[in-house]
Amino acid sequence: MTPEADAALERTRQAVEDACQATTSWLSQLPEWPHHPTNASGTVSSHYGPTILSEHDCVMQFARHLNEVGVSWEDIHLEFSPGQWMFEKAEGSELHPKRIDLALVSRERLLSASFPTHLGGFRFDAVIEFALASNYWKFGAGNKQVITSKIAGDITKVQEYLDSGLAANGFVIVVEETDHGFPAAWDEPLDQETGVRTRVLRRWR
Numbered sequence: 001m002t003p004e005a006d007a008a009l010e011r012t013r014q015a016v017e018d019a020c021q022a023t024t025s026w027l028s029q030l031p032e033w034p035h036h037p038t039n040a041s042g043t044v045s046s047h048y049g050p051t052i053l054s055e056h057d058c059v060m061q062f063a064r065h066l067n068e069v070g071v072s073w074e075d076i077h078l079e080f081s082p083g084q085w086m087f088e089k090a091e092g093s094e095l096h097p098k099r100i101d102l103a104l105v106s107r108e109r110l111l112s113a114s115f116p117t118h119l120g121g122f123r124f125d126a127v128i129e130f131a132l133a134s135n136y137w138k139f140g141a142g143n144k145q146v147i148t149s150k151i152a153g154d155i156t157k158v159q160e161y162l163d164s165g166l167a168a169n170g171f172v173i174v175v176e177e178t179d180h181g182f183p184a185a186w187d188e189p190l191d192q193e194t195g196v197r198t199r200v201l202r203r204w205r
Helices: 003-027 056-068 107-112 145-163
Strands: 076-080 100-104 127-133 172-174 197-202
Touching: 003 056, 003 100, 003 145, 003 172, 056 100, 056 127, 056 145, 056 172, 107 127, 107 172, 127 145, 127 197
Parallel strands: 127 172, 172 197
Antiparallel strands: 076 100, 100 127
8 A cells, every 4th residue: 555545544543533533422412211111011221312213323423523524425324235336246355244333435536446355355444333232221120231242243344344344443342331341351441362353432421
C-alpha cells in the first residue's frame, strides 16, 4: 500500500476511536426509566431507558457520532454483505464472512476499484459489529451470559473479515448499560491473536 493509503486507513481507525469516546460521553447522560418496564409475569424487561430500545439504535447513534467526528454519511454503510457482484465466490475457502452491522469505505476507492474481484482484492477501511449489553437481567429477565457468548461470536465474525482480507480494521463495539464483568482482555487496545479491537462503552461509569 502507498503511504497515502496507509494514512487514510489510520484516519479511519482514529475516527472510530474518537466516535467511541463521543458515544461513551453521550451514554453517560442518558435518562433511566423512573419505573423499569417489565411484562406482567416479569419474564420480559426493557433495556436501561427510553433512548436505546434495540441494538440497531446503538448502530444508528454510533453512525451519528462517526459523522460528527468527520466521516461522511456517504462512506458509512449499514448491514453490509460481501455479495458476489463485489467479490468472486472463493471455491474451497473456509472463510465465509457474514453480514456486518457497519462498514466504512470511501466512495472514491469504490469508484476506482474493478468489481468483482477476488476475496481480499479490495479491503474496506473498517468493519464494525455491535452488541447491546443490557441491564434487563438485573430485573429478573434473562441471563447476562447470553450477551457474553454473543460478543465472542461477533469477535469471530469480525476476525473473518480481517483474515480474508475484506477489511483493514475490525472493531466489536459493546454498549454496556451495567457492569457485566466482561473479560479483561476486551479492554486491551488490540487482540494480538484475532486482530480485532473490542471497545466496551460503559454507560455506568
